[in-house]
Amino acid sequence: MILLENEPMNKHTSFKVGGPARYFVKAESLDDLKKALDLAREKGLPYFILGNGTNLLVSDKGFDGLVITLAGEFSEIQDLGNGAFKVGAATPLGRFARSVLKQGFAGIHKLAGIPGTLGGAIYMNAGAYGQEIGTSCTQVTVLDCDGSIRELSNAGCAFGYRQSIFQKNSAIILSATFLLPTAASLGKTTADLEAELAECMAKRKATQPLNMPNAGSTFKRLEAGSADTPTQIAPGYYIEQAGLKGYRIGGAEVSTVHANFIVNAGGATASDIKQLSEFVQQKVTEKFGIKLHREIILLGKFE
Template sequence: MQILENEPMSKHTSFKVGGPARFFVKAESLADLKEAFAFARDKRLPRFILGNGTNLLVSDSGFEGVVIALAGEFSDIAEQGVGLFKVGAATPLGRFARVALKQGYAGIHKLAGIPGTLGGAIYMNAGAYGQEIGTRCTQVVTLGADGNTHEYSNEDCAFGYRRSVFQKACAAHSADDAQAEIILSATFQLESGSLACESQEQTVARLEAELAECMAKRKASQPLNMPNAGSTFKRLECGSSEMPQQVAPGYYIEQAGLKGYRIGGAEVSMLHANFIVNAGGATAKDILDLSDYVKAKVAEKFGVHLQREIVLLGEM
């Protein structure tokens, strides 16, 4: 098990900001992970499980705790039957989606452009272009602070729009929190994407074309060339009484005239209003202050209350 002290979290987040983690641990096996839990407990420090850091804003003052990053055996993909896959939590979601696609399985192939890990995708119930990871998930296995593994059925996971039961179970926890859990793996039952009278080669080609279309849309509509953490705010379950239902947050932000608005080095993207980007030299405070400003202006103008999708870590 590798342990680093005062590791800059700016190296591990897509925003490229964030102060140091008191300890940064890379766990490549279940034994490592149990040792990391014990290490945090002995130090009496809170712990946080890190995926790819693509939906995370870490405080400029850092995190006075133990950040645990999974690797090694937690990156395995095992096919256990026809369309049945067991996938480690550290596996890049895009890698799993492409492995399944290459075998002609549909249902998650449009998620290949999401830059997070499988564990992070389960945690947030990641989705894009009409697909959500929780729809195809049949089981999630976690490790509890007690050293025992726990199994969750799809129903147990309580998947909803950008939410799951794991947002409580697997958040940053105090060292002695007996309820803390870590996602280890998830199992998926996928179905063939083949149409009638279509060969597997034709199915794969069609699914690849669908993915390519999604990737082209992502590239054209999102500021992928600038540090960001994806959508800043969750889609609204309903709009205001004067506005259409199920309107994306970017609509309100743009109508409020906030595209291009800056605080320090943080900017509301000119390409997609629901993205805050690090336009150069941004701090976590810049990004947080800008997101708070956007929330306040949208509420003032439309009576709509935006909710952040980005996870905050450390004292803000």
């Protein structure tokens, strides 16, 4: 177990901002993870499980607790046969998606461009281009707060749009099992899947500010649009129509490429980013009467 004190979180988040975590642990085994949780209990501190930090905004003041990142045995992909795979929570989602694509399996290949880990993807029920990680997930193995390990079925995970049961309980995702269809069963070839992935990656490159620090979509898709555009549920549409593309607070900017992205345009603080997201929410509500809900997770104390 690797233990660090006062570790700067700007080194571990895609926004490249955030103050220090009081303690930071890299857990490479289940034993390491249990020791880290024991440390948090002994010191009476909260803990947070960190993936790639690609959907996270850490306060400039940092986090007065223990941040745990998984590695080692949590990064393994096990081929169980017949399209079944067991994948560790620390496995990069892109690596898993590309690995099974090469073997001719469909179902998650369009998610290969998502930069997070498997555990983070399960936690958020990550999705893109019509695919969601929860659709093909059959089981999730978790560590409960009492130290016991249990298995949750797909139904037990309560997957929904960008949500799962793990956002409401304290269980730590250790791994997930998937059952994937073959390309042939869908009337396709591996080359077809590779072409679909290439198309998705091209769209991502053309429509997202990949060259600037960001945390992906700032706001969740709406359940319904405004009175004037009831079928328009993309937050970026309303942000752009409110004239906010390019609007800045400090070093934080509403992307000029995609309005539902807030980017660190240079020297941004976590406070800048949070204030800008709240300003966007306010202006969209004033103009359209709808409420945008943040998709990005906040960690630490914000004023």
